[in-house]
Amino acid sequence: MSRSASELLLYCRPGFERDLAEELADKAAEAGWAGEAIQGAGGGFVRFCLADEEPANGLHRALPLSGLVFARQSLVALTPLSLDREDRLSPITEQAVESGWSFESIWHETPDTNDGKALGGLAKALTRPLESLLKKRGALRRKAGGRRLHLLWSAGDCVQLGLSFPGNRSEQLGGIRRLRFPRSAPSRSTLKLEEAWHEFVPRSEWDTRLAEGMQAADLGAAPGGWTWQLVHRGIHVYAIDNGPMDKALMATGQIEHLREDGFVWEPPYRLDWLVCDIVDKPSRVEAMMERWLVRRWCREAVFNLKLPMKRRWPEVRACLTRLEEALASAGVAAEISCRHLYHDREEVTVHVRLRD
Numbered sequence: 001m002s003r004s005a006s007e008l009l010l011y012c013r014p015g016f017e018r019d020l021a022e023e024l025a026d027k028a029a030e031a032g033w034a035g036e037a038i039q040g041a042g043g044g045f046v047r048f049c050l051a052d053e054e055p056a057n058g059l060h061r062a063l064p065l066s067g068l069v070f071a072r073q074s075l076v077a078l079t080p081l082s083l084d085r086e087d088r089l090s091p092i093t094e095q096a097v098e099s100g101w102s103f104e105s106i107w108h109e110t111p112d113t114n115d116g117k118a119l120g121g122l123a124k125a126l127t128r129p130l131e132s133l134l135k136k137r138g139a140l141r142r143k144a145g146g147r148r149l150h151l152l153w154s155a156g157d158c159v160q161l162g163l164s165f166p167g168n169r170s171e172q173l174g175g176i177r178r179l180r181f182p183r184s185a186p187s188r189s190t191l192k193l194e195e196a197w198h199e200f201v202p203r204s205e206w207d208t209r210l211a212e213g214m215q216a217a218d219l220g221a222a223p224g225g226w227t228w229q230l231v232h233r234g235i236h237v238y239a240i241d242n243g244p245m246d247k248a249l250m251a252t253g254q255i256e257h258l259r260e261d262g263f264v265w266e267p268p269y270r271l272d273w274l275v276c277d278i279v280d281k282p283s284r285v286e287a288m289m290e291r292w293l294v295r296r297w298c299r300e301a302v303f304n305l306k307l308p309m310k311r312r313w314p315e316v317r318a319c320l321t322r323l324e325e326a327l328a329s330a331g332v333a334a335e336i337s338c339r340h341l342y343h344d345r346e347e348v349t350v351h352v353r354l355r356d
């Protein structure tokens with residue numbers, strides 16, 4: 001008889017295991033699921049084990065990855081395996097076959113830590129032989145609904161098998177979207193806005209939602225990494241910051257730099273985009289965004305909530321709840337998403353799109 005997977009395996013940024021575990025515990029309980037979140041200490045992953053070994057597929061669907069803040073990847077998973085270094089392949093093959101899983105591809109992944117990186121060679125060496133064994137046993141197939149087997153190696157003798165499904169997973173190895181730093185951009189922060197667009201705006205809609213000739217405001221713009229992204233898309237930008245903007249960027253002629261306070265500045269007319277990377281209290285930034293969105297001063301917004309505090313999830317949850325409630329009570333329909341992006345450090349990125 002096949003054994004069903006009764007846990008979820010989620011990846012996160014190392015050091016954010018507690019935040020993800022707290023988020024999962026809250027959201028699983030709200031969705032009516034009992035279980036326990038186990039933090040992979042410092043390893044950048046969290047297991048959520050269901051009570052009574054219930055199958056985890058239902059919970060996996062109930063908590064889509066796009067609705068989780070701190071998770072980079074979400075898998076339905078089997079119990080972790082402790083391996084004998086003499087024969088790592090047999091137990092992996094047996095567990096995969098016994099689970100009754102079938103899949104079209106296999107990804108070996110390691111935690112996003114220095115120890116994790118050192119396991120890359122081992123994973124590489126095992127790739128071909130494991131593929132051939134699992135093909136022979138009928139688990140690795142040409143057609144299997146796009147499902148993918150993930151092997152998360154937390155040590156040379158410790159691996160956990162997980163399964164991912166198209167439409168509810170990250171398509172990036174380790175859930176990490178690596179982006180190339182554009183050489184003419186004035187700061188590395190530029191990658192945060194680019195990643196946010198990849199995350200929140202489907203690529204097929206970039207030409208209409210990030211279109212040439214649009215108008216945007218960038219609050220806390222200096223030296224101009226986020227403004228660079230907007231300008232690069234042909235968008236005109238009000239750059240609000242007391243600090244100096246990059247000279248070459250200003251020479252594009254697409255920017256009006258105003259040395260004003262981003263918390264009080266008001267746009268002269270309705271803008272297409274508002275972006276904000278000001279370092280301040282999350283509640284203060286949220287209140288400012290509320291003002292913009294309730295008055296419909298922009299159609300879409302991307303902003304960061306900086307999280308230097310110890311317990312980040314309660315802070316994020318409080319801000320998002322306040323924003324949702326304020327928009328609802330003002331009768332403003334909006335889609336709100338929040339994710340801890342790869343290029344974010346102690347912060348999360350929020351995207352809001354007003355529905356017309």
Ligand SMILES: C[S@@+](CC[C@H](N)C(=O)[O-])C[C@H]1O[C@@H](n2cnc3c(N)ncnc32)[C@H](O)[C@@H]1O
Pocket residue numbers: 186187188189190219220221222223224225226227240241242243260261262263277278279
């Ligand atoms: C993290 S930096 C922004 C980096 C920028 N996104 C980039 O990619 O280059 C934060 C900026 O917010 C500005 N800032 C802080 N408080 C502000 C306020 N009340 N109004 C406008 N700008 C503010 C700071 O001067 C600083 O330049």
